[in-house]
Amino acid sequence: MGDLLEEDLEFRGGTLQLSAENVQIGNVDRSDNTIRLPQINPSVLSGADSLSSSGSFADARTDGQPNNTTNTEEGAHTVYPRYDVPFDKENIKDFFTFRKGVVENAIQDCITALLFPEDGEYLGSWLLTEITLWDNEKERIVLLTSRLVMTIKYDFIAMKQLDFKKTYLDDLDTIVIGELVYPPSSLVPERNLRGVRLMWNKGEALPLKTVWNPFSQDVPFLTFASHPIYWHKDGGVEERATFDMEIFAQKLQRAIECMPASACCIHHSPIVIQSYLGITSLLHNKTSMGFFKVRGKFSF
Template structure:
């Protein structure tokens, strides 16, 4: 009996010893895995903020605004121009851009001041900023527009920069917006239109409903429930400090628009950072329109229009 007990004790002791070794091995294995995982987390990953606003990333208005050039905004040397988003295709060249009437010094500033004085009233809310941007229409046509932002609305103004007078304007109230999308301008996969390599912002108030056919196939329709903006071509060619260039910068407008919406307690607008789809599949007319910059006021040989 004592021999059996001794054998049993040896057996139990052996079992305890094996279990201990397994626990040690498991602990060491977990420790090594945790160390490797920690090392992976600690490894710096260089990611362009604009890449995070692609199709795999969708953030609400509670998230901070992802500006593609934000990484250089806090540098000590503030006199240097900001780094432009690397996928931007610079529109036009130095010589061509000089034909734009808005490239002339003081023209844009005077036009904006005239619009502020003549079109904004106290009931429109607190004035927040003004820009000269490129509107991209439903049919993918680029048009030059003055944009005024207040705490209550966005005002889009068609302005004649040759005659220096207002031609038309429309107001979009921030309370009416249900979605704002900030991201790269893209075309459907089956589209034959070349990539834009450009970012934009789209304000929408259609509550997710598809466009009716009478609006979708009418290039002159005034009932399109969204507006899309990109930076004005002058942004890439304007010399001077960042503040002067920001007048032509879509990113600055989108940032202030988001803040204005977030400051409205009753707003149910969602702000997404994702690609903006332009429903253009062949686009021959728009390609010709945009290539000849027909939506901008400029000198064209012996004529100006």
């Protein structure tokens, strides 16, 4: 098992090198196209190894070709993560947010009602999937300003705000961008999905009272992935950008880099979701309980 884990980390290191231009990479073995990483301190709640980057952000995806494998001019072997398309075309139409104008109106409502001049310069808005500590997927509007990230729970049926949370960029100490993975001993199927995690726990492990309480409000991180609609929108890149985690992560990184004396570190590494059995979360996510949609004769 140790050998398999080591090989897996080497593979991820080869993938992640492209997302961190300023990282000094060790030896490159051209025979098996792997890149061996130097010793790097682990990041709590992220992957086993992580690559810091204060430079430009690299989107690992290829538009419409998630399994694509390409060669750079230097001959390095680049392997992009695989993406499993959530839901099918007919099922996605049951989502209220799939209806024309719903998301745009909801976002404008939130901007008007919740953002104030003291919140900083408005930088962008998205409809993303929040993944909770207990691996439950939730539909959330996300607003980004030069000072904060606002996460909003919104009722897309009644078209009203239900709850919101402000996370100030000054409080962030780590941002992790990478593939969502589970611990080696987990029985939960792989997600084959990328995400971004915003952390303000200063590298400390979560207390047990938080880990074992599914209703805890003291979780010191936020994890986002692209909304399922991203894979089903027929429009161009601009229309799909509203549901795209990668675009959000890019703008978030730029906002952090523009902050004077920011102590936030940006890593490109796997994001570990601490779920081992996950029966409850699998049922929750399979039935999309965290999303507003038509369910037979009912809508909730």
